Amino acid sequence: GESVGLHLPTLSVQEGDNSIINCAYSNSASDYFIWYKQESGKGPQFIIDIRSNMDKRQGQRVTVLLNKTVKHLSLQIAATQPGDSAVYFCAENIRDNYGQNFVFGPGTRLSVLP
Amino acid sequence: DTEVTQTPKHLVMGMTNKKSLKCEQHMGHRAMYWYKQKAKKPPELMFVYSYEKLSINESVPSRFSPECPNSSLLNLHLHALQPEDSALYLCASRVVDSVGELFFGEGSRLTVL
Numbered sequence: 125g126e127s128v129g130l131h132l133p134t135l136s137v138q139e140g141d142n143s144i145i146n147c148a149y150s151n152s153a154s155d156y157f158i159w160y161k162q163e164s165g166k167g168p169q170f171i172i173d174i175r176s177n178m179d180k181r182q183g184q185r186v187t188v189l190l191n192k193t194v195k196h197l198s199l200q201i202a203a204t205q206p207g208d209s210a211v212y213f214c215a216e217n218i219r220d221n222y223g224q225n226f227v228f229g230p231g232t233r234l235s236v237l238p
Numbered sequence: 239d240t241e242v243t244q245t246p247k248h249l250v251m252g253m254t255n256k257k258s259l260k261c262e263q264h265m266g267h268r269a270m271y272w273y274k275q276k277a278k279k280p281p282e283l284m285f286v287y288s289y290e291k292l293s294i295n296e297s298v299p300s301r302f303s304p305e306c307p308n309s310s311l312l313n314l315h316l317h318a319l320q321p322e323d324s325a326l327y328l329c330a331s332r333v334v335d336s337v338g339e340l341f342f343g344e345g346s347r348l349t350v351l
Contacts, residue, residue: 132278156337167242167328167342168281175337213280217337223293225271226340228280 132211134233143201147214147229152195156217158226159188159199163210171199171212201234209236241265242343244329250349253319259346261312261329270312271340272304273328281328287312288334319350 137143149157155176160168174181174188174197181188187200197214211233215226242263251257261270269288273281286294287306301323303315312329326345332338 158339160342165344165347167244167344169342170339173339215340223269223286223288225283225286225294227283231278231280 132231132233134235136235136237137204138237139206140203143199143204143208143234145199145201145212145232145234147197147199147232149195149197149214149216149229150227151216151218152192154216154218157188157190157197158215158217159186159197160213160215160228161208161210162213162231168213204234204236206236206238209234242329242331242341244327244343244346246346247344248347248349250351251316251319252351253321255319256315256317258316259314259327259329259348261314261343262310263329263331263341264310265331265341266309266333267331267341268309268334269332270306271330271332272312272314273330275326275328275345285314316348319348321350324349 214229272284305313
């Protein structure tokens with residue numbers, strides 16, 4: 125299940141089950157989105173991306189869904205494995221007069237139970 | 239392995255020290271970024287360099303001074319820091335003016351005593 129509070133939201137799943145991690149983004153003009161995985165003591169690692177002209181993109185064991193109407197992004201991980209345990213961040217690409225940069229969501233900790 | 243290299247991996251400094259964090263990439267990316275990340279929080283943007291010129295400064299205190307000496311290097315000079323500046327400092331790079339992945343280094347873990 126998922127818990128939200130003062131700590132980082134955590135999603136606990138059984139090994140072999142599917143995981144769904146959700147993210148709400150802020151800017152309706154954002155044109156590109158990335159899901160990053162961050163393991164303890166490491167930098168964020170690219171998992172999958174999606175452009176705003178798409179609503180679904182699949183990778184190896186991962187799928188990203190984009191709902192622009194409600195500004196919502198989700199990451200689905202099939203057959204979750206212990207190595208998937210990490211913090212997952214969504215990031216939206218924001219452009220303004222000064223350039224472009226990524227703004228990160230609050231993150232979700234995925235805990236895979238044996 | 240990441241193609242963005244950050245040194246040092248760990249740094250402990252006093253509030254009166256001057257130190258620098260270094261970042262290097264050889265992917266030909268002309269946009270380079272500094273992010274700050276506190277525990278259990280997402281990365282927060284500090285600075286963006288585009289074609290070696292500072293393009294974004296997210297109202298970062300002057301005790302942090304970025305420098306981009308060439309297209310492969312990015313430095314963050316630190317002076318008179320406070321204990322609350324202790325964090326993981328992440329460098330990242332990407333291709334300018336096109337939609338694409340932001341590549342991150344492994345970060346420099348800074349502790350200010």
